[in-house]
Amino acid sequence: MNMINLTIDGIPVKVKSGTTVMEAAKSIGIDIPALCYLKGVNEVGACRICVVEVERARTLQASCVLPVAEGMVVHTESPAVVEARKEILKLILDNHPNDCLTCDKAGECKLQEYAYRYDVKFREHDGARRNAIIDTSNPYILRDNNKCILCGRCVSTCSQIQERSVLSFGERGFETHIIADNDRILGESSCVSCGRCISVCPVGALIDNRIAGKARAWETEKEEVKCTQCEYGCNFELLKKDGVVLGVRAKEPGEGRPLCLKGKLSVDLTYNPKPLAPLMKKDDQYVEVSWAEALGLEKIIDKL
Ligand code: SF4
Ligand code: SF4
Ligand code: SF4
Incomplete structure (x- = not known):
C-alpha cells in the first residue's frame, strides 16, 4: 500500500494513499468539525464546515472529501478557516429556532457544540424563517424540519443502510426541505420506524419520541x-x-x-x-394491540 507523508498543524503524518485529510487529522487526534459527513454513507462535502487551509491551494478545501497528497501542508484552525466556519454557523443559525433550552438534542447537538466552540451566537434578524409544522404523526419519531440543517445524513442513511429510500430532498432554494415519500407526514409514509435516521441526525430535527422529554x-x-x-x-x-x-x-x-x-x-x-405495546393503525389512528394481533397470530392461537 502506497503511503503518503503530509503535515497537519505542524505534525508529520503518514497515512495510506486515498485517506482523506479529515481522516488523517483524526488519526493524530485532531477533530475537524463536520455536520454532513458520515463515513462511508454521506461523504458529500456539502456543509463546508470541515474546510481547512492547504498551503499553495487557492481556496479553502473541504477536508472530508480531500485526499491526502505527498508533501501537503494543512492548517485546520488558521484564522481564515475559523472565519469561514463562523460564517457558516451564523448562516445556519439565522434560520434556526433559538430553542436549545428545551430541545431534546441539547448536549449532543453538533450545531450547538460547534456554535460554542467558535463562539457564534443566535442573531436577531428580520429575515425569512422556515415555518414547518412539527410532524408528530409517527409514534416513534418526532420530526421538526425547522431545526433541520439539510445535511442529508438521514437521506443517505435511509437509502443506503436501511435501503428504504423514504427520505429525500424536496423543493429548491429557501424552500428546500427533507420529505418523506412524495412529501407525506411520516406516519403516512413508507417509513418502517427503524430509527436510523434519528441516530445520524446531528441536530434536533429527528428525535426518538419515546425518549423525548x-x-x-x-x-x-x-x-x-x-x-x-x-x-x-x-x-x-x-x-x-x-x-x-x-x-x-x-x-x-x-x-x-x-x-x-x-x-x-x-x-x-x-x-x-416497560416495553411499549405494539401499535396498529386502525381508522387512521394508531391504537395499542396485543402482540398476537400485531403478529397476525390471533387466528392460529384460537385454533390451538
Ligand atoms: S437542534 Fe441544536 S442548536 Fe438547534 S435548538 Fe436543538 S440543541 Fe439548539
Ligand atoms: S425511521 Fe423511517 S425514515 Fe428513518 S431511516 Fe428508518 S425507514 Fe428511513
Ligand atoms: S433531518 Fe437531520 S439528518 Fe436529516 S437533513 Fe435534516 S439535519 Fe440532516
Missing part, C-alpha cells in the same frame, strides 16, 4: 449491548436514567453494524422494563 443528554448513562437475534451480533446503546432504561438507540454507521428493526424491537422487549 424524559432526560437531558447529560443525565443519561449509555450501555453498549449486543443483539442476539442473528449471527451478526450488532452493537447498540441502551439509554438509561437512574438505572432505568429509557430506550434503545441504533448506533451510527462506522461504530459497529447499524441495528435492524427486528433487533431494535427485540432489544427493547428484552431490556426495557
